[in-house]
Amino acid sequence: MRFENPVPLSEIAALIEARVVGDSTAFATGINEIHQVENGDLVFVDHPKYYDTSIHSAASFIIINAEHEVPEGKALLIVEEPFEAYLKIVSSFRPFQPSMDAVSATAKTGAGTVVMPNVYLGNYVTIGANCVIYPNVTIMDYCTIGDNVIIQSGTVIGSDAFYYNKKTNRQAHYKKMTSCGTVVIEADVEIGAGCTIDRGVTGVTRIGAGTKMDNLVHIGHDTLVGKNCLFAAQVGIAGASVIEDEVILWGQVGVSKTLTIGRGAVINAQSGVRSSLKGGASYFGSPAVPAREKMKELVWIKRIPQIWERLNKS
Numbered sequence: 001m002r003f004e005n006p007v008p009l010s011e012i013a014a015l016i017e018a019r020v021v022g023d024s025t026a027f028a029t030g031i032n033e034i035h036q037v038e039n040g041d042l043v044f045v046d047h048p049k050y051y052d053t054s055i056h057s058a059a060s061f062i063i064i065n066a067e068h069e070v071p072e073g074k075a076l077l078i079v080e081e082p083f084e085a086y087l088k089i090v091s092s093f094r095p096f097q098p099s100m101d102a103v104s105a106t107a108k109t110g111a112g113t114v115v116m117p118n119v120y121l122g123n124y125v126t127i128g129a130n131c132v133i134y135p136n137v138t139i140m141d142y143c144t145i146g147d148n149v150i151i152q153s154g155t156v157i158g159s160d161a162f163y164y165n166k167k168t169n170r171q172a173h174y175k176k177m178t179s180c181g182t183v184v185i186e187a188d189v190e191i192g193a194g195c196t197i198d199r200g201v202t203g204v205t206r207i208g209a210g211t212k213m214d215n216l217v218h219i220g221h222d223t224l225v226g227k228n229c230l231f232a233a234q235v236g237i238a239g240a241s242v243i244e245d246e247v248i249l250w251g252q253v254g255v256s257k258t259l260t261i262g263r264g265a266v267i268n269a270q271s272g273v274r275s276s277l278k279g280g281a282s283y284f285g286s287p288a289v290p291a292r293e294k295m296k297e298l299v300w301i302k303r304i305p306q307i308w309e310r311l312n313k314s
Helices: 009-016 048-053 082-093 291-314
Strands: 002-008 019-022 027-031 043-047 061-064 077-080 156-159 162-166 174-176 184-185 195-198 206-207 280-282
Touching: 002 009, 002 082, 009 019, 009 027, 009 061, 009 082, 019 156, 027 082, 043 048, 043 082, 048 061, 156 184, 156 280, 184 195, 195 206, 280 291
Parallel strands: 027 043, 043 061, 061 077, 156 195, 184 206
Antiparallel strands: 002 027, 019 077, 162 174
């Protein structure tokens, strides 16, 4: 999440009651997760396993719960509960402000765009030109829709990320990590009925230009879908995955989190993708493997009864 204007680090420190180690006169430009951070960003870390990764990331300011050596040009904000500090920053700079109107006064639509009855457009939604938004579509705050986009009935764009902080020393082990990211749908995308596209936790969930989705497709938080992809019904993609250009996912394909499917890959129906796959090839099975390899395996499985019978006769 980018702040509207750079914020003095001293102001952030006062908000979260942190002790600053390093340059307290610096300015923060946003807050992001470790895989999204850029220079000027805040990031939080509350486990020793990730201290070094966070401190040596692109982030300029690290909210942390322990003393640590500070690289030149960075600063630590030391607090007891970094996760709670994150929540406080998000609620302060992007507070929950529900719009009770069907179309928020801050939402914008381009020329030639049709918005049908019972559509909900949240705060600061932007929709390009010549789009068709069918009835009962929900587009939540800060989402951006490009030109010539079609969204069928019942689809939800910008729902919260399925993302939780786990601590076993509290009654509710899983505490919601407030989503302050967004969704960007590029030009010429078509989205079927009953689809859900979660917003990024702090960054962007992106659907590339020309991509087409059937009904009941789910895209998890921070996933980056390339251009001219094709997703059939009931495809599900977990968070922070990268689907490169021209990938085809046929019906009921499930894709695990934080992996990459290479350009032009084709995943056959009912396959489960649990690790990254190279582009330009066809895959099948759960776990998904090259389709020819899987077909040979299935042939041999069918022959098992015959082989067993021959062995018993001998």
